[in-house]
Amino acid sequence: MSFNQDEKKRLFSIFENVSQEDKNALSNRTQDSDVLLVDGLNAFIRAYAAMPSLNEDGLHTGGVAGFLKSVGYAIKLLNPTRCVIIFDGNGGSMKRRKIYPPYKDKRHTKIRLNRAYSELSTSDLEEKNMKAQLMRSIHYLDCLPISTMAIDYIEADDTIAYVAQQYYKDSNVSIMSADKDFLQLSNEKIKIWSPTKKKLYGCAEILNEYGVSCQNIIWYRVLEGDVSDNIDGIQGAGLKPLSSVFRFLPKVEM
Numbered sequence: 001m002s003f004n005q006d007e008k009k010r011l012f013s014i015f016e017n018v019s020q021e022d023k024n025a026l027s028n029r030t031q032d033s034d035v036l037l038v039d040g041l042n043a044f045i046r047a048y049a050a051m052p053s054l055n056e057d058g059l060h061t062g063g064v065a066g067f068l069k070s071v072g073y074a075i076k077l078l079n080p081t082r083c084v085i086i087f088d089g090n091g092g093s094m095k096r097r098k099i100y101p102p103y104k105d106k107r108h109t110k111i112r113l114n115r116a117y118s119e120l121s122t123s124d125l126e127e128k129n130m131k132a133q134l135m136r137s138i139h140y141l142d143c144l145p146i147s148t149m150a151i152d153y154i155e156a157d158d159t160i161a162y163v164a165q166q167y168y169k170d171s172n173v174s175i176m177s178a179d180k181d182f183l184q185l186s187n188e189k190i191k192i193w194s195p196t197k198k199k200l201y202g203c204a205e206i207l208n209e210y211g212v213s214c215q216n217i218i219w220y221r222v223l224e225g226d227v228s229d230n231i232d233g234i235q236g237a238g239l240k241p242l243s244s245v246f247r248f249l250p251k252v253e254m
Helices: 005-016 020-027 040-050 062-078 094-099 123-141 156-167 180-185 203-210 217-224 239-245
Strands: 034-039 082-086 147-149 172-176 190-194 199-201
Touching: 034 040, 034 062, 034 156, 040 062, 040 082, 040 123, 040 156, 062 082, 062 123, 062 172, 062 190, 082 156, 156 172, 156 180, 180 190, 180 217, 199 203, 203 217
Parallel strands: 034 082, 034 172, 082 147, 172 190
Antiparallel strands: 190 199
């Protein structure tokens, strides 16, 4: 492909308009300076449930297509220097189930997708299809400049928390998940990207939306409970009454 003089000038002008500050910022980046950690199963299940994509043979491929698109969108938007996708390890929930047997029990309820695809015609076929798409997604990730991680007997959220706070403690970290539990990790170095709300949460955004400081969001989550994990909170206690009773919630604890 060749360019005429006007096209060349227009292309070079793009680089000339980049400020020296931007150039310095780019030159100071390292492979681990800006890290994106993805809650893999959370992203995949959202895509699988929502995307009606079919391949050329008419088979449902929404999990694969939606998952890769969602991760790709976050990478383009957040521009990380490294991306790590983290999944639950085998037996990841065992420790918590020993402490609290009903943990995540509601997730065993098989909710059928409202589709008429033959490979999703029964709950068992749907579960088999979902597992096959998840494995295919992981195989595709192995072909990309992306790292994947799963540690046996450890859930993905615990792995993500450790990696963000310890392994990449000197990096700028973005965590991609729709799980509100990750908001408790937010600080000056860690932000939470919500793919459902298309919003990046730092301490200011958390305080503005929830009226709770990022340092105290964990206490609000304890009082609120977690429906997805089958953990009850205080019945009838919403954010406003909790904030009025526990006045420390909107404030930074010293």
